[in-house]
Amino acid sequence: VNSDYAEALNSALALAYYQQGNVSSALGIMAELAYLSQSYQGKYNYIMGLWALEQGNATLAATCFQYAVDAHYKEAKLYFAIALTEAQQREQALVAWDSVARESAVYDVMAKKIKRILTTSAAEARQMNDDDKYQYCRYRLSRKDTLSFNGLLPTFRHDNYRALALLDMVQAQF
Numbered sequence: 599v600n601s602d603y604a605e606a607l608n609s610a611l612a613l614a615y616y617q618q619g620n621v622s623s624a625l626g627i628m629a630e631l632a633y634l635s636q637s638y639q640g641k642y643n644y645i646m647g648l649w650a651l652e653q654g655n656a657t658l659a660a661t662c663f664q665y666a667v668d669a670h671y672k673e674a675k676l677y678f679a680i681a682l683t684e685a686q687q688r689e690q691a692l693v694a695w696d697s698v699a700r701e702s703a704v705y706d707v708m709a710k711k712i713k714r715i716l717t718t719s720a721a722e723a724r725q726m727n728d729d730d731k732y733q734y735c736r737y738r739l740s741r742k743d744t745l746s747f748n749g750l751l752p753t754f755r756h757d758n759y760r761a762l763a764l765l766d767m768v769q770a771q772f
Contacts, residue, residue, distance in 0.1 A: 605635060609642070616649060625649065632665070640671025647677055656684035675701060679709070683737050688716055712737075720746050728759040735763040741770035 600607060608627055616624035625646060632642035647662035660681035666674035679694035692713060699709035715733045718726070723734045731754060739747050747767055754760040 605631060605638070609638075621649065621653060640666045640669030640674065643669065644671050644674055644677070647674075647681060651677075651681060651684065656681050657687075660685055660687070676705060679712075683712060683716070686737065686740065688738075692716055720750070723750060724753050728754050728756050732759045732763050736766050739767075741767070 612624045612627035643665040647659045650659035663678035682691035695709040699706040
């Protein structure tokens with residue numbers, strides 16, 4: 599009886615599941631919708647990518663955003679680049695940021711900043727401002743880079759950035 603409305607009902611169901619914390623059911627329904635839908639494939643993959651980022655799974659998010667980019671969904675290129683950066687896939691992220699930079703002047707400024715952070719050496723990172731140092735720690739240093747991290751940590755001027763960098767490293771170590 600509701601076959602004409604099945605897609606809309608299932609997407610609403612997926613959103614409700616996610617809101618209730620039932621992430622696996624929400625992703626399962628949304629993945630099925632993305633597979634079956636021709637009109638909203640990009641939208642469904644984009645939503646799954648946002649959910650994956652929110653859940654801390656940047657690799658899955660990058661995959662979802664790649665499908666959204668392939669479907670020409672709005673802002674998917676930006677979030678694809680962000681997900682690759684979060685997943686510490688540096689080479690692919692640099693290519694994705696080049697693609698984002700061509701979208702608009704605002705994205706170009708953003709892309710230049712993050713590309714500079716992704717290509718900066720450890721010695722150059724010590725001379726950056728605290729915001730850029732924090733992003734360097736977040737996107738360039740892995741949990742195994744404790745020597746570089748310990749060398750960079752005392753160079754922070756503001757305690758808030760130092761605390762954020764420490765929290766990120768502790769979470770990565772955990």
